[in-house]
Amino acid sequence: MQHVIKEELGLCPVNSFLAEHRLIERVIPVIEGEVRCIQAEHHLHFPVLDDLLEFLRSYVQDYHQQREEIILFELLSKKQLATDHRTKLQEFIDSHTYERQLFENLLAAKKAYDEGAPDVLEELCKGFQALIEFYPLHLHNEDRYFWLFGKTYLSHFDNMAILRKFYQAEISSVYTLDIIPRIALYI
Template structure:
């Protein structure tokens, strides 16, 4: 699997997380009970897997390589992706704050959980679509097969430094999906 294919596979895991996040937010909005631990787990998944594992590869490897062949990090498609990563981090920060209040028994935090969870999911779904359908094909075209394959050692280094991250969070998604199915009426 080449580095672009790896990023697209990671997108599928992130989309699974977004499905769960949206379902839980909708349950809260309906007045159903959702464990505060769920939201803590999702914030952890987003920060550690989507951001520090996946986005880090894009930002420190792919986008750097793209800038070397003329894609500016200050304007154009790479700049848009970087801006969306930053915007997403803002939603996650607010979701984490609201989740802490909710965990402390403050039900007035529910609207903030719902708002930030849904906004983040909407942003990331569109973001992933743009990357998979537009940015990654641009990268493949601009970098070529050799340029893409030259990223592999850098990707391997990230995977080595963060050994076990993907397995941990895929297992967490599996567990949360089973729990979510178990609570569906």
């Protein structure tokens, strides 16, 4: 009974991830708008672009994904998962690796542009477009499939341990999360 009450009060770790996913979804239209501007005007809007890249680095990569990977994926990988669930877990780990590569490509294109190579605008647009296509499906799959089976393997004590680690991660990420108020200006 206590476990059910805690979930209803929002003290289930899954709720934290779902809220983070909703924020990422709200940034996708901003990325789409930036791509349209780059394509139409053939130059970058630095404050917007810099804030988007900072959001992707600090919030999505360093905060959100690390919490998923280091806390949740690691815990689930130690559980006796059904074969199809273990396969799905590996797919999510692989998708995070793919996403990191997309982001690294964006950073490399931005650096090349900063160093005077304006011909990388198309590469930047392609990189952002890849993220625009990636995020909705990835977030949907995590929301609908991963969390549904993942939480069935977590005990009440697992959930409390995860929440404790989340709290510790948030304390150490206070300065990393200062991008959220800036990105909120665009959404």
